[in-house]
Amino acid sequence: MRREIAAVALASFLGITGAALADPSYVGEWVLNVQESKYPPGFPTITNHHMEVTKDDGTHIAYTDNFTVGNNPPAHSSFDGAYDGKPYKTSDGQMMAYFHTPTGYRDEYTSPNGTKGKDACDFSADKKRMTCHGEFTPPGATQPVTFLEVWDKTK
Numbered sequence: 001m002r003r004e005i006a007a008v009a010l011a012s013f014l015g016i017t018g019a020a021l022a023d024p025s026y027v028g029e030w031v032l033n034v035q036e037s038k039y040p041p042g043f044p045t046i047t048n049h050h051m052e053v054t055k056d057d058g059t060h061i062a063y064t065d066n067f068t069v070g071n072n073p074p075a076h077s078s079f080d081g082a083y084d085g086k087p088y089k090t091s092d093g094q095m096m097a098y099f100h101t102p103t104g105y106r107d108e109y110t111s112p113n114g115t116k117g118k119d120a121c122d123f124s125a126d127k128k129r130m131t132c133h134g135e136f137t138p139p140g141a142t143q144p145v146t147f148l149e150v151w152d153k154t155k
Contacts (some may be wrong), residue, residue: 026056026063026105029155030130036150042072043147049153058100059083104130114139121151128153 032049039046047068055062066148069075073090079096081088083105087095093096098105104122111117117136123129130151 024126025058026053026061026130028053028153030151031154032067033150033152038148040145040147043145048074050154055080061098061105117144119149 009090030051030053032046034046036050036086040111049065049067051063051065053061053063060080060082062078064076064078066074066076076091077094078091079088080110081096081098081102083098085097085099087097087108087110090096097108097128101122104120106120108118109116115136117134119132119134121130121132126132130153132149132151134145135146137144
């Protein structure tokens with residue numbers, strides 16, 4: 001009997017700690033906090049930037065990213081792929097590779113024009129804010145362009 005109670009107690013403990021230590025989920029609607037995000041001088045204005053993440057189970061992620069850059073028409077990009085570090089094509093032709101981390105995620109990408117970039121994003125303790133440190137290097141550039149984005153979860 002003691003052995004059974006100990007086994008149940010251990011299973012409960014492992015279940016609780018496993019849930020507590022699980023990677024954060026990115027599922028929901030995220031809106032770029034333009035006031036708290038920091039871009040270099042001359043960077044185009046980004047407006048109406050929101051992402052709808054429909055799946056994030058720690059091994060697979062699916063989302064649609066909607067945004068407007070400068071005076072251009074609204075743009076959209078969708079991704080549906082694994083958190084395995086392998087590149088998958090987005091709907092707008094970028095090759096994205098994602099890595100899930102205990103505090104958020106990392107990504108690396110190559111755009112159709114040859115621009116290469118990466119982001120390191122971490123969630124706040126309450127998982128309602130995401131802070132991303134990013135950089136990209138356009139073709140022919142010798143130094144990356146760095147930026148900081150702050151995202152708020154709205155749903």
